[in-house]
Amino acid sequence: DGGITQSPKYLFRKEGQNVTLSCEQNLNHDAMYWYRQDPGQGLRLIYYSQIVNDFQKGDIAEGYSVSREKKESFPLTVTSAQKNPTAFYLCASSIIIFGADEQFFGPGTRLTVL
């Protein structure tokens, strides 16, 4: 059945290490997104991609990098430059259609930097 998978569910890393979060979708959606959620805050957009081999910075892209080599996959790398990486990370995808664009979310990855 179709959906979005994120792995791993929980991730622990030492400070100063880069870490890559996986996101895969089999919904045949063109657009994919990465969000970050912190306690008491709304979801904030990190990066998004509307087609393969193209992506744009969201509102809080500093310290993160992405790639979109395949339609199904949109991995996010949290680099050592990200000052406060501990958070809940959500990947989403959507069909781009006129006037409506409901995003489907994965289950999330909770990253804890020790």
Added chain:
Amino acid sequence: DQQVKQNSPSLSVQEGRISILNCDYTNSMFDYFLWYKKYPAEGPTFLISISSIKDKNEDGRFTVFLNKSAKHLSLHIVPSQPGDSAVYFCAASEGAPASKLTFGTGTRLQVTL
């Protein structure tokens, strides 16, 4: 600058009663609004949406009302059920394709027995 605001961080409602969750926005260019529901440690799931050409959209127990002049929308859940207990996020976008969503901070709804 928070363009989408949910001023009530939490709400408690008795089972069977109406739950009303509120959302205010400041960007007059927003023309499409969505509500998402989120359980702990899970991704949000889409609940209901409304275009700015409408002032009401209904789907079963869920109704969203939009007041453009007040830049305010609300989600009504009638009757509330214990399974509705979750965090509800309001989101808005401008133009089409409406890819970039701006989310509110969420309201935690607790439906009590």
